[in-house]
Amino acid sequence: MFDVIGAxxxxxxxxxxxxxxxxxxxxxxxxxATAATPPTPPPATGGPRPGPRGTWSRHYVxxxxxxxxxxxxxxxxxxxxxxxxxxGHVLFWTxxxxxxxxxxxxxxxxxxxxRVAALGREELSRVLRAxxxxxxxxxxxxxxxxxxxxxxxxxxxLPALVLSSLVARYVARARLRALRRAGRCTKxxxxxxxxxxxxxxxxxxxxxPSSGLVxxxxxxxxxxxxRVAARTGYTVAGLSxxxxxxxxxxxxxxxxxxxxxxxxEYLRRLSWDLEGSGLELLVAPGLIEVAGPRLHIRPFDGLxxxxxxxxxxxxxxxxxxxxxxxxxxxxxxxxxxxxxLAVAAAVRVSSSGPVLFRQERxxxxxxxxxxxxxxSMVVDAEQRLAELVPDDASGVLFKMRTxxxxxxxxxWLRRFSLDELPQLLNVLAGSMSLVxxxxxxxxxxxxxxxxxxxxxxxxxxxxxxxxxxxxxxxxWEESVRLxxxxxxxxxxxxxxxxxxxxxxxxxxxxxAY
Numbered sequence: 061m062f063d064v065i066g067a068x069x070x071x072x073x074x075x076x077x078x079x080x081x082x083x084x085x086x087x088x089x090x091x092x093a094t095a096a097t098p099p100t101p102p103p104a105t106g107g108p109r110p111g112p113r114g115t116w117s118r119h120y121v122x123x124x125x126x127x128x129x130x131x132x133x134x135x136x137x138x139x140x141x142x143x144x145x146x147x148g149h150v151l152f153w154t155x156x157x158x159x160x161x162x163x164x165x166x167x168x169x170x171x172x173x174x175r176v177a178a179l180g181r182e183e184l185s186r187v188l189r190a191x192x193x194x195x196x197x198x199x200x201x202x203x204x205x206x207x208x209x210x211x212x213x214x215x216x217x218l219p220a221l222v223l224s225s226l227v228a229r230y231v232a233r234a235r236l237r238a239l240r241r242a243g244r245c246t247k248x249x250x251x252x253x254x255x256x257x258x259x260x261x262x263x264x265x266x267x268x269p270s271s272g273l274v275x276x277x278x279x280x281x282x283x284x285x286x287r288v289a290a291r292t293g294y295t296v297a298g299l300s301x302x303x304x305x306x307x308x309x310x311x312x313x314x315x316x317x318x319x320x321x322x323x324x325e326y327l328r329r330l331s332w333d334l335e336g337s338g339l340e341l342l343v344a345p346g347l348i349e350v351a352g353p354r355l356h357i358r359p360f361d362g363l364x365x366x367x368x369x370x371x372x373x374x375x376x377x378x379x380x381x382x383x384x385x386x387x388x389x390x391x392x393x394x395x396x397x398x399x400x401l402a403v404a405a406a407v408r409v410s411s412s413g414p415v416l417f418r419q420e421r422x423x424x425x426x427x428x429x430x431x432x433x434x435x436s437m438v439v440d441a442e443q444r445l446a447e448l449v450p451d452d453a454s455g456v457l458f459k460m461r462t463x464x465x466x467x468x469x470x471x472w473l474r475r476f477s478l479d480e481l482p483q484l485l486n487v488l489a490g491s492m493s494l495v496x497x498x499x500x501x502x503x504x505x506x507x508x509x510x511x512x513x514x515x516x517x518x519x520x521x522x523x524x525x526x527x528x529x530x531x532x533x534x535x536w537e538e539s540v541r542l543x544x545x546x547x548x549x550x551x552x553x554x555x556x557x558x559x560x561x562x563x564x565x566x567x568x569x570x571x572a573y
Contacts, residue, residue: 116245132159191222237270253317255284315342389487410469413439421499429491434479436470495555496521497543523562
């Protein structure tokens with residue numbers, strides 16, 4: 061049965077289904093009779109080598125275990141201060157065994173499973189699950205055996221231990237992503253499927269080296285072999301040569317792209333061919349922008365089916381989001397008041413005109429609102445726009461890297477996104493959210509097609525996937541794709557992840573102009 065795993069971080073290859081690994085494959089979209097069997101391709105010479113298969117994942121898991129043992133020992137030391145005021149065998153043995161008990165609980169919760177190694181959201185849920193399990197175990201043991209356990213353990217030590225483990229995993233993932241960008245700790249992947257699907261998935265994987273998936277070969281239909289080889293430079297073979305190609309190029313992963321109705325039989329035979337080879341088999345379904353909590357595997361009479369839930373735009377989660385938005389916006393306005401005053405003074409001194417710039421934007425369900433920003437352009441910027449837009453401009457968005465309308469102070473404000481801070485007032489008023497699609501202009505919305513209109517199903521955001529993925533460097537199509545991914549797969553956990561990554565994006569100021 062298929063097992064859902066997340067897509068590589070920072071890619072949009074969508075969710076991936078991992079199947080059990082395991083005689084002659086039927087080509088995707090073709091019959092067996094039409095499949096050609098070319099000679100075994102030579103080994104690929106390019107691309108980083110991952111070293112012995114699975115070595116990096118074992119080292120990664122071992123480092124996590126060692127870190128959790130150390131954190132457990134630190135927690136035991138913090139708990140041992142209660143031995144003076146609450147002496148007893150129970151507390152003593154708790155302190156003694158905690159360095160081993162915490163990794164054991166994490167292991168039982170699946171926190172060290174190789175298949176979830178470096179998958180941020182999955183690792184997060186496993187650690188939180190282990191913390192809740194430890195808390196329940198402590199409560200049950202204390203009640204059942206009438207033990208007087210330290211309150212510090214429940215209220216301070218255990219929550220701090222869970223938080224420390226989460227931070228340690230974040231640091232480990234950041235280090236792993238850095239190594240992957242340098243060409244280390246990677247998986248060598250053979251892509252399988254039709255030519256267009258293979259080229260699309262290859263481009264998306266190449267766009268994010270931190271995913272750790274390095275394409276080294278492709279197996280496609282006979283009609284697509286020449287085209288794929290010319291455009292990629294990979295070793296390219298037929299659909300019936302996947303095992304031989306994987307061995308020849310030293311691959312450790314086979315990724316099958318979405319395909320036609322014959323894919324089920326082909327996939328079954330391919331899994332049999334790979335059985336015992338140690339190769340990991342991944343399947344990328346055609347639901348590219350549908351991921352995360354909306355996808356589930358549900359067996360019907362023994363047949364595993366991929367269930368896609370409807371996106372939820374109302375309900376208690378939206379109420380929680382609204383409360384968090386307004387509470388966080390109010391707190392941020394109070395904490396950042398000195399910064400806001402300093403920026404306002406800089407804008408006032410640097411050029412004539414109002415400090416704040418107001419512009420009509422389109423929000424949820426097409427309702428318009430007045431969005432506020434610190435003014436970063438000259439006063440007559442709107443009137444001068446027609447002079448700058450080229451006559452052959454066909455895109456919905458207009459962006460210039462060196463816009464002459466931007467003031468010197470405004471350029472500095474834009475680099476660190478300080479001009480966006482007054483939008484916290486929009487969040488507090490309820491017309492915007494902390495996280496959401498980019499707030500569009502009415503002129504942009506007038507040119508939306510049916511697909512882009514779905515961006516208006518939720519409130520626009522102060523930040524979003526577009527903010528952490530390149531901002532103004534993104535094309536219009538890429539911006540829409542990211543916004544739709546957010547609309548389709550929104551969750552509180554996704555919001556928290558985007559907010560966390562926004563700080564890094566602002567510091568790097570990539571795409572800010």
